[in-house]
Amino acid sequence: MKLQRMNRRALALGALAVSGALALTACGSDETGNPGGGSSNAAAQSNIKCDDASGQVLADGSSAQKNAVDAWVKQFSAACQVEINYKAGGSGAGVTAFTQGQVPWAGSDSALKPDEVAASKKICSGGQGIDLPMVGGPIAVGYNVPGVDKLVLDSATIAKIFDSKITKWNDPQIAKLNPDAKLPNLKIQAFHRSDESGTTDNFTKYLIATAKKDFPYEGGKAWQAKGGQSAPQSSGVAAQVKQTAGAIGYFELSYAKDGIKTVAIDTGAAEPVEATVDNATKAIAEAKVVGTGKDLALELNYATKADGAYPMVLVTYEIVCDKGNKAETLPAVKAFLRYAASEDGQKILAENDYAPMPEEIITKVRTTVESLS
Numbered sequence: 001m002k003l004q005r006m007n008r009r010a011l012a013l014g015a016l017a018v019s020g021a022l023a024l025t026a027c028g029s030d031e032t033g034n035p036g037g038g039s040s041n042a043a044a045q046s047n048i049k050c051d052d053a054s055g056q057v058l059a060d061g062s063s064a065q066k067n068a069v070d071a072w073v074k075q076f077s078a079a080c081q082v083e084i085n086y087k088a089g090g091s092g093a094g095v096t097a098f099t100q101g102q103v104p105w106a107g108s109d110s111a112l113k114p115d116e117v118a119a120s121k122k123i124c125s126g127g128q129g130i131d132l133p134m135v136g137g138p139i140a141v142g143y144n145v146p147g148v149d150k151l152v153l154d155s156a157t158i159a160k161i162f163d164s165k166i167t168k169w170n171d172p173q174i175a176k177l178n179p180d181a182k183l184p185n186l187k188i189q190a191f192h193r194s195d196e197s198g199t200t201d202n203f204t205k206y207l208i209a210t211a212k213k214d215f216p217y218e219g220g221k222a223w224q225a226k227g228g229q230s231a232p233q234s235s236g237v238a239a240q241v242k243q244t245a246g247a248i249g250y251f252e253l254s255y256a257k258d259g260i261k262t263v264a265i266d267t268g269a270a271e272p273v274e275a276t277v278d279n280a281t282k283a284i285a286e287a288k289v290v291g292t293g294k295d296l297a298l299e300l301n302y303a304t305k306a307d308g309a310y311p312m313v314l315v316t317y318e319i320v321c322d323k324g325n326k327a328e329t330l331p332a333v334k335a336f337l338r339y340a341a342s343e344d345g346q347k348i349l350a351e352n353d354y355a356p357m358p359e360e361i362i363t364k365v366r367t368t369v370e371s372l373s
Contacts, residue, residue: 047344050080053335055328060087061094061107063233064199065135065316067254069107071348072340082332090233092196092221098129098319104329105320105337109198110221111297112319120321127323127373130295132365134340135316136355138280139203140256141263142241143248145169147184152177154266159207159215161248162190164227169246177266191240191249194230196221202300202314203250209302210311252314253277254353265312268305279310280355287315289361294322294368296361313355323373334372341365 066088073084086107087093094106095116101123111131112120120129141158143151148169153161157173160166166173170183193200204219217224231237234251241247242260253275256262264272273279283304291297297317304311318337325333339345346356357365 047342048076048079048339049335050082051331051335053080053082053332055081055332056083056085057104057329057332057336058085058087059094059103059105059107060089060097061319062091062109062198062316063088063235064091064109064137064197064252064314065107065354066234067252067352068135068316068349068354071352072336072345075344075348076336076339080332080335082336084332084336088233090193090195091198091201095319099123104326104333105318107316108319109314109316110201111291111295111317123324124321125324127321129319130293130322130368131291131297131317131319132337132341132368133296133298133315133357133361134318134337134365135349136280136284136313136357137277137349137353138253138275138310138355139199139206139250139312139314140253140275141248141250141265141312142238142256142260143263144241144243144245144260145184145186146245148178148181149261150178150264151181151261152264152266152272155207155210156214158263158265159211161188162192162207162228163215163225164190165214186246189240189244189247190228191237191244191247192223192225192228192230193234193237194223194232197233198316199234199251199314203312205300206302206312250312252353253280256353265310267309267311269307269309271307273308273310275310275312277350277353277355279308280313281358282306282309283311283313284315284355285358287358287361289364294371296364296368298361315357320372322368322371325372330372334369337369337372338366341369 069086091108095108097103098106099119112129117128167188169186201221207215208219231240234255237249238251238255241249262275264274266272286301287298290299302311349356
């Protein structure tokens with residue numbers, strides 16, 4: 001009991017306050033005297049169904065969702081006797097580890113491709129790998145330009161910056177979009193991912209959908225444009241942007257911390273759109289399920305011009321076998337994914353700069369998780 005109280009206290013420090021009604025349904029104030037955060041965590045833990053889950057689960061994949069997975073793991077491990085070790089080596093590494101049978105589930109910012117589904121059938125006895133959309137959010141374009149606190153860019157300008165066609169911050173095309181900014185005669189240092197990444201895939205899908213003339217590439221998890229500098233994982237790109245004057249890079253909003261400023265995008269809507277959780281949710285709500293059977297892969301509308309809809313979004317999928325999961329890890333994987341898709345699990349996303357899945361989509365995810373075998 002003492003250990004549980006200590007866990008709850010630690011978790012409460014990072015949680016947002018919840019409504020008084022929710023607080024009263026839990027266990028009252030925690031030991032810190034904070035009746036919101038501590039009760040929220042206690043309530044979440046009490047609602048987690050552990051079933052027969054036990055032991056250790058190794059997983060790998062999307063670094064985009066790492067902060068979300070970490071938040072889930074804190075709650076889940078406090079309630080269940082399961083250790084979740086999520087490596088977050090990138091979407092490409094995660095899919096490879098999954099299709100080679102090294103991990104029972106993986107995270108990816110891109111749905112499985114046909115050849116990856118075919119490969120998964122070798123390790124999913126009688127089944128195949130499926131995509132479960134679990135985490136949403138904006139891909140923020142972070143920048144470090146001294147003296148510039150607000151910056152607006154459109155897709156054509158972003159494309160030219162990341163393809164080394166615009167190389168100075170006082171370029172006329174940037175200046176036209178920012179008439180009130182004092183743009184310096186400073187070299188642009190554009191950072192992209194060095195590893196295969198679903199973040200790169202979604203970032204380039206946006207550019208291809210909205211500025212194909214200025215970004216003439218096929219896209220995919222591997223970076224293809226010319227020039228620029230690279231760094232591993234979203235955390236690496238964010239670190240380079242933070243420490244490099246003149247830098248710009250792309251990463252999930254949850255990595256835009258410690259003073260990193262983000263670009264507002266001119267989409268053609270009434271006003272430039274900021275990278276926020278709510279604005280990302282508006283864009284994700286336009287997504288369509290295009291997967292077949294139990295696969296819930298989504299098609300996003302990157303070219304939306306709806307007011308307040310931030311178009312540069314990604315959805316991270318939890319990839320798992322629909323049938324043929326290993327008996328020794330299935331109970332833990334199923335319990336963890338059930339919690340991630342639950343109302344409590346999805347609430348945690350917004351507290352960590354991610355967007356919860358729309359209700360219509362997450363309801364299908366919950367049904368599919370219960371059918372895993």
